[in-house]
Amino acid sequence: MTSIEIAFVIAFSLCFGSFANVCIYRLPVDKSMFTPSECMHCNKPIPFYLNIPLFGFFILRGKSACCQKSLSLQYPIVEALAGVGALYLGLIYGVNIESVLLFFFYLSLVIIFFTDLNEYIIPNIITYSLSIAGLLISYFSYSVFNLSLLESLLGGIISGGVLWLTSKIFILIRKKEGMGMGDVKMISMIGFWMGLENTFLVLIASSLLGSIVGIGLILMKKMERSQYIPFGTFLSIGAVLVWLIKIYYLPSIFVL
Ligand SMILES: [Zn+2]
Structure with a gap:
């Protein structure tokens, strides 16, 4: 992969990893997928600059900015799984439509891994x-x-x-x-x-x-x-x- 491809794969996969987190928390409780992110403790909206996948968690050192309660490690884990999986797919199959499609299958497996583990x-x-x-x-x-x-x-x-x-x-x-x-x-x-x-x-x-x-x-x-x-x-x-x-x-x- 070229460095541009790697940058694209990382940005793309982390965004969808973040979306996977939304699925994991909201699909089992039938909550709308399209309302803005909010704190899991006090329900205050999360500003976009703290919502950057993976980095947001480390900038905040794992604590919410609004109420200082600890954030679930599951967020960065899911995002990292998305990133690592996408890079790996890119390495094996190249950056093309086949690997992008396979990435969504992989991401669904990641989502189900957690929804079934947490909520059956x-x-x-x-x-x-x-x-x-x-x-x-x-x-x-x-x-x-x-x-x-x-x-x-x-x-x-x-x-x-x-x-x-x-x-x-x-x-x-x-x-x-x-x-x-x-x-x-x-x-x-x-x-x-x-x-x-x-x-x-x-x-x-x-x-x-x-x-x-x-x-x-x-x-x-x-x-x-x-x-x-x-x-x-x-x-x-x-x-x-x-x-x-x-x-x-x-x-x-x-x-x-
Ligand atoms: Zn809060």
């Missing part, structure tokens, strides 16, 4: 719009996973269908809900973007990871056995992991 919510507006986007991208051949429209369709429908069926069987046997519809919609979304084979790997990776972390937390008495595991959080990690592993270790084995 996977916003429909994210899964629905990204599912449609995944299909369109395959149709117009902008998919870095090289999916045709049919592969994208099958990926979303079959993986979502299998998970939906599993959740219904679970309810029949255990008489309680094991998996929410949000998880089903999310796995479909991943299927539309990454195809059936990748999504199958994502499912295995996230279930393993979720079980290990869940069992670990129960053993450490940090979690009750009856507590839900935010599966969407692990699906997000799984999707990024599978994508990374395939880039480096499995270039040809799993090509659909």
